[in-house]
Amino acid sequence: MEVCGTHTMAISASGLRRAIDPRLRLISGPGCPVCVTAQPDIDLAIELAKQPGVIITTFGDMMRVPGSHSSLEQESARGADVRIVYSPLDAVKLAQANPGHTVVFLGVGFETTIPTVAAAVKIARSGQTGNFLVLPLFKTMPQALRVIAEAPRLRIDGFIMPGHVSTIIGSRPYEFLVREFHRPCCVVGFEVLDLLQGIIMLLEQLVMTNDECRMSNAGPESSRLAPQSSIANRKSSLPVMIQYRRSVTPAGNRTAQSLIAEVFSADDAVWRGLGMIPGSGLKFTRDYAAFDARRRFKVEAGPARKIKGCRCGDILLGAMVPTECRLFAKTCTPENPFGPCMVSSEGACAAHYKYER
Numbered sequence: 505m506e507v508c509g510t511h512t513m514a515i516s517a518s519g520l521r522r523a524i525d526p527r528l529r530l531i532s533g534p535g536c537p538v539c540v541t542a543q544p545d546i547d548l549a550i551e552l553a554k555q556p557g558v559i560i561t562t563f564g565d566m567m568r569v570p571g572s573h574s575s576l577e578q579e580s581a582r583g584a585d586v587r588i589v590y591s592p593l594d595a596v597k598l599a600q601a602n603p604g605h606t607v608v609f610l611g612v613g614f615e616t617t618i619p620t621v622a623a624a625v626k627i628a629r630s631g632q633t634g635n636f637l638v639l640p641l642f643k644t645m646p647q648a649l650r651v652i653a654e655a656p657r658l659r660i661d662g663f664i665m666p667g668h669v670s671t672i673i674g675s676r677p678y679e680f681l682v683r684e685f686h687r688p689c690c691v692v693g694f695e696v697l698d699l700l701q702g703i704i705m706l707l708e709q710l711v712m713t714n715d716e717c718r719m720s721n722a723g724p725e726s727s728r729l730a731p732q733s734s735i736a737n738r739k740s741s742l743p744v745m746i747q748y749r750r751s752v753t754p755a756g757n758r759t760a761q762s763l764i765a766e767v768f769s770a771d772d773a774v775w776r777g778l779g780m781i782p783g784s785g786l787k788f789t790r791d792y793a794a795f796d797a798r799r800r801f802k803v804e805a806g807p808a809r810k811i812k813g814c815r816c817g818d819i820l821l822g823a824m825v826p827t828e829c830r831l832f833a834k835t836c837t838p839e840n841p842f843g844p845c846m847v848s849s850e851g852a853c854a855a856h857y858k859y860e861r
Contacts (some may be wrong), residue, residue: 505533505660506666506692507549507648507649507664507665508535508665508666508667509535509537509848509851510666510667510784510850511664511666511667511699512535512536512850513855515530515699515855516855516856517855517858517859518696519859520861521701523783528703531651531822531825532825532852532855533820533822534652534775534777534778534820536820536850537612537613537617538565538641538847538850538851539776539816539848539850540776541569541643541772541776542612542774542775543776543809544808546570546572547572547806548803548804549566549576549639549641550571550579551803551804552639552797553567553579553585553586554810555801557670558605558630559585559587559589559598559599559606560587560608561586561608561610562587562588562589563589563590563610563612565848565850566610567580567586569841569847570811570842570847572809573809574590589609591620592609592623592625592630592638593620595609595624595636596624596633596636599636600631600636603635605707606635607636608638609637609639610635610638610641611638611639612642614642614643614644614645614668614669616669616671616766618768618786619672621638621642622766624636625638625795626763629795636773637795637796639797639798640771640786640787640796640798642773642785643773643785644783645666645673645677646678647782648784649663649678650680651778652821653681653685654685655821661687661688662687662688662689662690662706662709663678663689663690663706664690664692664706665689665692665744666691667691667693667694667748670756671751672755672757672760672761673752675744675745675756676754676755681744682742682744685742688706688710688713688742688745688805690702690709690746691744691745691747691748692746692747701747702747702748705745707743709745709800718748750801764786766789766791767788767792768787768788769786769788770785770786770787771783772785773786775820776816777818777819777820793858811842811843813829814842815829815843816844816845817826825852826853826856832856832857838854838857
């Protein structure tokens with residue numbers, strides 16, 4: 505399973521899935537931050553867009569994600585002020601240029617994006633830009649991987665770990681997958697050769713793990729081949745491999761990690777398809793709580809409406825592939841999306857629609 509939307513697109517665009525041995529199955533996991541944003545959070549963002557004097561700023565993928573009854577794109581057509589930005593700093597500058605409005609940045613993203621938002625918040629505070637707020641909808645990856653590894657209906661033999669996220673957090677946060685679940689993990693880059701090399705590294709470690717397991721259960725005869733203590737311990741001590749060494753280290757980017765820890769703290773979060781995952785989201789620390797849009801606006805969305813027939817949740821969990829959804833490429837298309845996996849430029853449905861139909 506790859507758990508990065510950029511990997512999903514790269515695998516589909518390269519034709520890699522069709523080129524490899526059919527006994528090796530590549531499936532997509534919850535690697536797209538837009539896709540894993542829960543329906544109630546989408547509805548909340550839409551409600552904020554309806555508030556007088558509010559300018560919603562967001563990355564472009566969020567515009568067309570269907571809410572229960574509308575989308576940000578539809579609200580914009582009805583007169584709401586919704587603007588696409590290319591960085592959180594653009595939203596800060598917009599707030600400084602519009603002191604009579606409140607600018608809300610939709611904080612959707614994984615660890616890759618979070619440091620840039622934290623930096624923008626610090627800049628806003630130093631510039632006393634009090635009309636800049638953030639709606640924190642962030643997700644952090646390791647806790648979601650634990651949920652997937654524990655899911656009894658999934659049979660994941662190994663993980664292609666996200667390159668961008670790992671640039672920030674390093675490879676150490678994934679060690680529990682090897683230690684507790686004995687799943688080989690490899691942080692992989694995004695070129696075709698990166699992916700091929702990463703897959704080979706995973707397969708080699710998977711074979712090594714299985715061989716050692718058999719040796720440890722083979723009885724006295726195997727003791728002449730390797731010390732039992734070595735065999736017993738090696739399976740739990742296999743490393744998280746890094747193919748993407750030009751960008752990723754075991755420790756990650758300490759400066760970015762410190763920036764995140766200063767502005768945000770762990771919080772529970774609801775993921776589309778995975779449900780509530782403790783400690784997998786972020787909230788503002790006490791020193792920066794004034795920048796939380798939820799605190800400024802006491803807005804509540806109505807009950808979320810499940811979109812009938814949409815299987816994005818199962819696709820994000822890896823329980824099915826997009827082509828197994830009855831709506832795929834029929835009633836659900838990029839022009840008429842039923843769920844975020846068809847909307848986002850990193851969504852599995854969008855990748856399959858564009859490259860693998």
